[in-house]
Amino acid sequence: MTAPAPFGPREFQLVLLRRMADHQPALVEMARQELSASLAEMREANRRWQAMVRAPRGRGALRRYRSVLGQPESSACRTIGDLECDALLWPVPLWPDLRFEVMVAPGGAVWNEWLVRAPGAAGPELRTIEDLRPWSGTVDEVARAFAPARPVEGSAPTRWALAIDAPGSGESYVAEFTWGLFQRLLPG
Incomplete structure (x- = not known):
């Protein structure tokens, strides 16, 4: 029996795509092909991610992101109301103008994780x-x-x-x- 391939940024992008497939299957299909990944690989990446998330003695969310995505590209201190947190950003090759952001509270708890516009990248013109x-x-x-x-x-x-x-x-x-x-x- 061979050990599973390392779970890295490519597999993480497949996890993001798996949830997006519910609403945008055609876009997900194009993105999956851009990653040269099969449907089976996307399902397996999602299965492995869910196993990591639900593991009883698994890593905390922040350690999981660092182990999968590596060191963040950048970090910044953010104040939201009267709360201070760290915003960690990782590149996402499928969306070069976006970053995966993890908001971390003092003590290391993850408050939020999602895609945001990369610093300095132009956002869309949304008028209508x-x-x-x-x-x-x-x-x-x-x-x-x-x-x-x-x-x-x-x-x-x-x-x-x-x-x-x-x-x-x-x-x-x-x-x-x-x-x-x-x-x-x-x-x-």
């Missing part, structure tokens, strides 16, 4: 509802473009949603995100 295309923006970018956006409970642990209104018409929508990346727009 029609500008929202799958994988076009992050939670923060959509929230700013359609302020005042209201958080809505997501349908799974790696999903977020924002209630937004169309500029001008006032029509309500729910923007859904997976791992922080826009997936689809539903009537509100």
Whole structure:
């Protein structure tokens, strides 16, 4: 019996794609091919990730990310309200203008993990509802473009949603995100 291949950034990207496949199967298929990965490899990467997450004596979330993704590309101290945390960023080759961000509380607890725009990378121009295309923006970018956006409970642990209104018409929508990346727009 051979040992499984190391679980690294390529396999982690397959995990991100696996959850996105529920809403954007065509985009996921193209991205999977870009990674030269089979459906079986994507399923196996997800199975292994879930096993790491659920292992009774497994690593904590931060140690797991560091072991899979290596040292972060950058880190910064962030203040959110009266709380201070560290924001660690890793590159994600499938999305060169994005970074995988892990927000870490004092003491090492992971508060949040998702895709964000890379520092210095230009974000999308989101002026109208029609500008929202799958994988076009992050939670923060959509929230700013359609302020005042209201958080809505997501349908799974790696999903977020924002209630937004169309500029001008006032029509309500729910923007859904997976791992922080826009997936689809539903009537509100």
